[in-house]
Amino acid sequence: GAVIGIIGGGQLGRMLSVAASRLGYRTHVFEPGANPPAGHVADRVTTAGYDDHAALRAFGESVDVITYEFENIPTEALDVLEGAAPIRPGREALRVSQDRLTEKTFLRDLGLATAPFADVPDAAALDAALGRIGAPAILKTRRFGYDGKGQARIMAAGDAASALADMNGAPAILEGFVSFSAEVSVIAARGQGGDVACFDPGENVHRDGILRTTTVPARLSAAQRTDAVLLAARILNALDYVGVMGVELFVTPQGLVVNEIAPRVHNSGHWTQNGCAVDQFEQHIRAVAGWPLGDGSRYADVVMENLIGDDLDRVPGLARNADVAIHLYGKAEVKAGRKMGHVNRIIRG
Ligand code: ATP
Numbered sequence: 001g002a003v004i005g006i007i008g009g010g011q012l013g014r015m016l017s018v019a020a021s022r023l024g025y026r027t028h029v030f031e032p033g034a035n036p037p038a039g040h041v042a043d044r045v046t047t048a049g050y051d052d053h054a055a056l057r058a059f060g061e062s063v064d065v066i067t068y069e070f071e072n073i074p075t076e077a078l079d080v081l082e083g084a085a086p087i088r089p090g091r092e093a094l095r096v097s098q099d100r101l102t103e104k105t106f107l108r109d110l111g112l113a114t115a116p117f118a119d120v121p122d123a124a125a126l127d128a129a130l131g132r133i134g135a136p137a138i139l140k141t142r143r144f145g146y147d148g149k150g151q152a153r154i155m156a157a158g159d160a161a162s163a164l165a166d167m168n169g170a171p172a173i174l175e176g177f178v179s180f181s182a183e184v185s186v187i188a189a190r191g192q193g194g195d196v197a198c199f200d201p202g203e204n205v206h207r208d209g210i211l212r213t214t215t216v217p218a219r220l221s222a223a224q225r226t227d228a229v230l231l232a233a234r235i236l237n238a239l240d241y242v243g244v245m246g247v248e249l250f251v252t253p254q255g256l257v258v259n260e261i262a263p264r265v266h267n268s269g270h271w272t273q274n275g276c277a278v279d280q281f282e283q284h285i286r287a288v289a290g291w292p293l294g295d296g297s298r299y300a301d302v303v304m305e306n307l308i309g310d311d312l313d314r315v316p317g318l319a320r321n322a323d324v325a326i327h328l329y330g331k332a333e334v335k336a337g338r339k340m341g342h343v344n345r346i347i348r349g
């Protein structure tokens with residue numbers, strides 16, 4: 001039987017692995033950390049670092065296709081893997097999305113609206129950028145940021161020095177603050193034949209930089225819904241993308257503004273597990289394995305809520321609720337700010 005290689009053993013890798021198993025594949029997960037959530041469900045796990053080229057090569061040679069839950073795979077690791085099995089989504093999507101400056105430039109060159117942005121290699125560049133973009137603004141590390149980490153708000157020019165210090169010397173970009181009425185995301189999929197299918201956009205609420213809830217349907221007009229889907233398709237086509245992508249958008253009176261893209265299944269797409277016949281994980285496996293895309297039309301209204309840290313204590317109570325589907329990641333240790341699971345609440349009309 002065919003084997004799907006998954007790089008990254010977190011909850012996304014775990015749910016991808018389950019979906020792959022359901023389609024009859026075996027899975028092999030590559031993960032540097034010990035005891036990963038995906039390790040309990042995958043057929044095979046390799047525990048090794050991204051600098052262990054022998055382990056990477058052996059992993060690549062043991063699988064038929066390589067996919068990933070994690071976009072920050074080092075370039076040298078990708079060079080090794082590429083020699084062993086096809087990587088889907090492709091390397092261009094990784095190159096573009098590993099660096100916020102490259103990503104924003106790519107989106108702008110596609111003709112899409114983004115926050116105003118500027119490269120900030122040093123303090124002088126930050127002064128110049130603030131002069132052009134103005135406050136409020138957000139300074140973000142170009143690489144490795146997630147869950148709002150590596151970001152500092154600049155409410156007035158006087159905050160610049162401390163914001164720059166928060167970057168710990170890492171290259172950064174300055175983004176003008178977008179005054180949005182809502183945040184939404186499109187979970188889009190593109191198959192190997194170039195067909196594109198999008199799940200219904202979800203409306204996202206963040207707290208402390210971390211996604212708390214996604215609600216479908218999002219409160220969007222028909223025109224905004226069409227715009228969201230069309231711009232997502234434009235992004236996937238431009239990258240000759242194969243697989244599922246999360247596209248985060250700000251809703252503004254001037255139209256939709258793209259915040260960021262994630263070249264993988266996305267937390268804001270977890271509602272699809274209980275709102276669609278084919279969820280984002282199966283859709284991704286279908287695409288990377290060369291199947292036709294599935295039917296992701298939405299048959300229920302859903303509120304997805306992340307269980308973060310001590311939220312896990314609410315599970316016994318949630319388990320008594322008939323309309324709540326519970327998804328736990330099997331993480332060994334509860335930590336503040338750590339995503340431990342999520343629930344999908346079906347809203348019956
Ligand atoms: P993720 O976990 O989604 O990958 P991240 O760490 O990459 O998050 P962003 O998505 O860039 O961070 O920002 C996190 C949140 O901060 C956004 O969802 C939004 O609420 C707010 N935010 C980020 N950039 C801007 C901006 N330019 N204007 C206004 N709000 C912003």
Ligand code: MG
Pocket residue numbers: 145146147260
């Ligand atoms: Mg991000």
Ligand code: MG
Pocket residue numbers: 248259260
């Ligand atoms: Mg984000």
